[in-house]
Amino acid sequence: MAAYTIWIDMQDIFQYAEHNRRPSGIQRQVYEILQVLHGCTPQSEEVHIGYVRKGVDGNPACIVSAQDVENLFASLADDEASAVTEPVRKAPSVPKKTTRKYLLKSPFAKAMVFKQFNRMRHALIRNFEQMPEPLGRPLLRAGTLQMRVLRMVRDLRSQSVVRHSTSSQRTPVRIAEPVSCEGGMKPGDIFLIMGAAWADAAFGERLHAIRKTYGLKPVLLIYDLIPLTCPEWFPPQVVSTFSAWLENVVPQCSDIMVISQATRKDVQDFLAQRRLHLNQAPWVVPMGGGFGDMTAATREAEAPGLPPAGSYVLFVSTLEARKNHILMFRVWARLLREKAYEDIPTLVFAGRPASMVEDLMQQMENTEYLDGKIRLIREPSDEELRGLYKNCLFTVFPSLYEGWGLPVTESLLFGRPCVASNVTSIPEAGGKFARYFDPYDFEDVYRTIRQTIEDREGLKAWEEHIRRDFQPTPWSDTARAILKSCEVAHRSSQQPEMRAH
Incomplete structure (x- = not known):
């Protein structure tokens, strides 16, 4: 089998890190998979791993280094002190510069203050809980009331800052300038989407441009279709964005992975309603834990x-x-x-x-x-x-x-x-x-x-x-299943398309 590269889209993770201090479920899962993905790559075949994100000036994909990806996840980690002072460890991937990169200190300094404040608050509550009930319960109530007042003051100050600021985003992670994909991507390579790409309303257009410009084969990991199946639990903007994303992206993907049998059924129902066909039935990826x-x-x-x-x-x-x-x-x-x-x-x-x-x-x-x-x-x-x-x-x-x-x-x-x-x-x-x-x-x-x-x-x-x-299922099993699905997609890319897009 000819050598190929799996290009993992990191755009949604970069965007998430600009607004959030800690990872949610999807970001944690992506991180754990990437931690073991390189070690699960078949040694006997020329399979490489690369990372991309949206470029500037309308470029749909630019290469980012593995070290920049490590910087990105370190910005969402809880070990703020080491993230400020220690260089991020290297991981095998696309070639990258030898200069050592450090994370910006300002967001981590704020995170350290937040963490120390939380620890003090938790320690006080724990001390109140351990006191005799006649004394501890009134103190616990008083502490809860004080925390409520402090939170209200903080929220008012935050609203004032937002009103008088041009941006309320976190300071972005320092990364090198993305590298052009010219000469790096080739037809038959895989474009792996396994984050929360649906948060980008224009992702369908970007995916179309990547396929047209570079000839990549999209492989999509779907966690759930809940905003579509149960819109009552989401704000209207989330429902409309997610629905538009599904309608634009899924018809472009002939290879889809899912994380459970329940999600597989939802995806199969969606495909049947739209009369869409895949190279294979949705591939159930075993989910790791921890x-x-x-x-x-x-x-x-x-x-x-x-x-x-x-x-x-x-x-x-x-x-x-x-x-x-x-x-x-x-x-x-x-x-x-x-x-x-x-x-x-x-x-x-x-x-x-x-x-x-x-x-x-x-x-x-x-x-x-x-x-x-x-x-x-x-x-x-x-x-x-x-x-x-x-x-x-x-x-x-x-x-x-x-x-x-x-x-x-x-x-x-x-x-x-x-x-x-x-x-x-x-x-x-x-x-x-x-x-x-x-x-x-x-x-x-x-x-x-x-x-x-x-x-x-x-x-x-x-x-x-x-x-x-x-x-428990190790994350390496998850990674191997993803690699296998990418291999099937790559093999099919050497054949005529099974459907028109």
Whole structure:
């Protein structure tokens, strides 16, 4: 087989890093895949990996170096101090300059202040929780009220800054000037799309230009079609942008990968409705689990300020309507009505508030976060996430629709039981090791969670079952499946197109 290059589009990740401090699910998954992709490339074949992003002056694709990609992901990592002072490690890829690159200090200095502030806040809350109830609960309420006032002041200041600033974006990551793709790309090479490219409303036109100019074969990884299948959970602009992206991009791709059988069904339904055909049926890529150095959880010191081990139930997810945090709020509110305060574990929401959760945030503030029985840990670092997973009683994941359900898998990786929804792809992520409820049946949800809290002996046996028998899927399996799909696409590119675009 002739040598070819897989050009991975990084444009959406660069754009994401300009506006966000921490990665969400898709960015974390892309990072983990890229970490192992080079090592999974077949040694016997001439398969190379390169990176591209949108160029200037209308150029649809320009080459960026592997070191610039490492800089990019370092800007989203939680190890700010080392990212400021240490050179980014090299990775085999397209040739790059030998000059050492360092990240800009200003965004990391702000991130360090944010992180130190969060640690102080978490430490105070933890101290209040450990005090005798007659003293600790009033202090916890007072601290929550003070944090609410400080947050309101911060938000007002942020709005003022935005009104008087020409840009509210983060300082961009320092990278070298992109290199022209002339002479680098050739017909038969692969253009791999595995991020959140749908955020770019003009991506379809860009993809068409890349195919026309360079003769590349697009291979698309689809995580889910939720904005199309369930538009009620998204702002109208997201729905319209995503729908337009699907209509423009999918007809240009004869090779599509998906992350679950549930997403595969949604994609097949979409293809059938549009009478589109692929070189092969949507290729289900096995999803890996974990993030960063998972072994750190057993050897590093505990992250400061987190709740005491065994005192809380964990829900890791961005706060948005579809994830169904409001259901867990209702469950804990009922627990407080029916059980003694001290018998109820704290419910920890680990993630940043996003879209369509204004009612939830208001209800939590109005109830002083259910008298301190709910805690919100915004944008937790990898260190904090490892500590939260390691020391929780169990995790919950009541989402109403998922392309996969990465927090379920992560919970099992840490040996922690997970109680989750029984809909869409979530049972694929948890298999026989998670326990499930119907998220549309409140009594079923409440009964399942209450029984799990009260049956501590059963919880220990469940933990032992997970630790003994759960076999996680490594990210290398994900990478190999992606490489195999690219190989099939490359072979088909040597033949006449199966359909007109």
